[in-house]
Amino acid sequence: xxxxxxxxxxxxxxxxxxxxxxxxxxxxxxxxxxxxxxxxxxxxxxxxxxxxxxxxxxxxxxxxxxxxxxxxxxxxxxxxxxxxxxxxxxxxxxxxxxxxxxxxxxxxxxxxxxxxxxxxxxxxxxxxxxxxxxxxxxxxxxxxxxxxxxxxxxxxxxxxxxxxxxxxxxxxxxxxxxxxxxxxxxxxxxxxxxxxxxx
Amino acid sequence: xxxxxxxxxxxxxxxxxxxxxxxxxxxxxxxxxxxxxxxxxxxxxxxxxxxxxxxxxxxxxxxxxxxxxxxxxxxxxxxxxxxxxxxxxxxxxxxxxxxxxxxxxxxxxxxxxxxxxxxxxxxxxxxxxxxxxxxxxxxxxxxxxxxxxxxxxxxxxxxxxxxxxxxxxxxxxxxxxxxxxxxxxxxxxxxxxxxxxxxxxxxxxxxxxxxxxxxx
Numbered sequence: 001x002x003x004x005x006x007x008x009x010x011x012x013x014x015x016x017x018x019x020x021x022x023x024x025x026x027x028x029x030x031x032x033x034x035x036x037x038x039x040x041x042x043x044x045x046x047x048x049x050x051x052x053x054x055x056x057x058x059x060x061x062x063x064x065x066x067x068x069x070x071x072x073x074x075x076x077x078x079x080x081x082x083x084x085x086x087x088x089x090x091x092x093x094x095x096x097x098x099x100x101x102x103x104x105x106x107x108x109x110x111x112x113x114x115x116x117x118x119x120x121x122x123x124x125x126x127x128x129x130x131x132x133x134x135x136x137x138x139x140x141x142x143x144x145x146x147x148x149x150x151x152x153x154x155x156x157x158x159x160x161x162x163x164x165x166x167x168x169x170x171x172x173x174x175x176x177x178x179x180x181x182x183x184x185x186x187x188x189x190x191x192x193x194x195x196x197x198x199x
Numbered sequence: 200x201x202x203x204x205x206x207x208x209x210x211x212x213x214x215x216x217x218x219x220x221x222x223x224x225x226x227x228x229x230x231x232x233x234x235x236x237x238x239x240x241x242x243x244x245x246x247x248x249x250x251x252x253x254x255x256x257x258x259x260x261x262x263x264x265x266x267x268x269x270x271x272x273x274x275x276x277x278x279x280x281x282x283x284x285x286x287x288x289x290x291x292x293x294x295x296x297x298x299x300x301x302x303x304x305x306x307x308x309x310x311x312x313x314x315x316x317x318x319x320x321x322x323x324x325x326x327x328x329x330x331x332x333x334x335x336x337x338x339x340x341x342x343x344x345x346x347x348x349x350x351x352x353x354x355x356x357x358x359x360x361x362x363x364x365x366x367x368x369x370x371x372x373x374x375x376x377x378x379x380x381x382x383x384x385x386x387x388x389x390x391x392x393x394x395x396x397x398x399x400x401x402x403x404x405x406x407x408x409x410x411x412x413x414x415x
Binding site: 042044045046047057059065066067068104105106107109110111118135136137142143145148152173175178181182183187188189191194195197198 | 325
């Protein structure tokens with residue numbers, strides 16, 4: 001009787017796991033199903049020398065594409081207000097004025113939750129000198145991040161990319177362009193989870 | 200606790216374990232998501248998904264980057280990589296690609312080529328190319344021998360890592376191959392994968408058009 005009970009537990013567990021897997025992947029395209037002839041649009045054939053270019057079958061769909069999404073004006077205003085009052089951000093920019101060139105929403109990895117705003121700033125004059133720059137590194141699960149402070153020398157930056165976390169109400173990243181950065185000592189280097197060759 | 204309760208507790212624990220395994224199996228760590236995942240046809244029953252994947256699971260919540268390159272005419276994976284080798288010399292980590300080679304769905308993997316090693320405050324452009332793994336190229340009469348690719352830009356991989364600019368790397372490769380005398384048709388065909396916006400450290404910037412490059 002005990003063996004029958006144990007067997008029933010394992011059968012139930014296996015069936016339950018199969019049910020959960022089926023549920024978890026129910027929105028996934030099945031890679032093994034046979035495809036109908038009309039499954040997926042046809043791609044534009046390459047040009048042929050001496051002949052006119054074939055039309056792009058996707059042109060009508062392309063015309064309907066939504067394009068870039070800008071951050072909501074209220075989010076931009078809230079993010080700028082946080083930046084103006086953020087001690088780390090103020091220490092980086094000093095007395096240099098700036099304006100917003102572009103702003104985009106910053107979403108969670110699955111695109112479902114808004115974390116905050118990306119602000120792309122133009123600086124009124126070039127920024128140079130040593131700095132401790134705030135940055136973020138996402139954990140392997142992609143759902144949370146940790147804050148880093150990076151030692152760098154900046155040489156003539158005229159733009160900054162700033163990330164503001166509207167949930168924690170903090171500026172979490174301030175980055176000049178790579179071409180203006182030289183790493184200074186003291187930064188802890190982290191081996192990517194994908195291996196030493198990076199992503 | 201009665202014997203019956205113990206059995207029920209064990210069932211619950213095993214179901215939880217099964218659920219955790221199922222979730223881990225369905226989505227790889229660090230993947231991004233898209234609503235634009237779909238099958239594209241190249242004729243003669245050749246088909247691909249228009250994104251590569253973080254693991255061997257076809258799901259819009261398990262994608263890595265959008266397909267934005269087609270090398271055609273007389274292309275082959277190593278041949279294309281060798282042409283790009285002067286600038287794209289370093290090997291990246293592998294991702295996964297689902298393709299249908301004239302009636303048979305299969306997976307391919309590729310680490311692609313990068314312009315530099317990972318660093319704390321530097322960036323590396325990166326492309327991966329895919330084809331049926333047995334031949335390292337597709338063939339059909341319209342495209343000849345062809346392979347497809349995804350592009351992106353890796354930043355600050357040893358420190359505050361983020362990833363973006365598919366479009367910029369596609370453009371960089373178009374310039375590279377054009378400069379070497381290969382007929383290049385930038386943003387030639389709509390691939391139904393236009394995607395912009397920030398998802399965690401994965402920043403989409405892809406206009407939805409793929410560049411075609413004719414390999415001799």
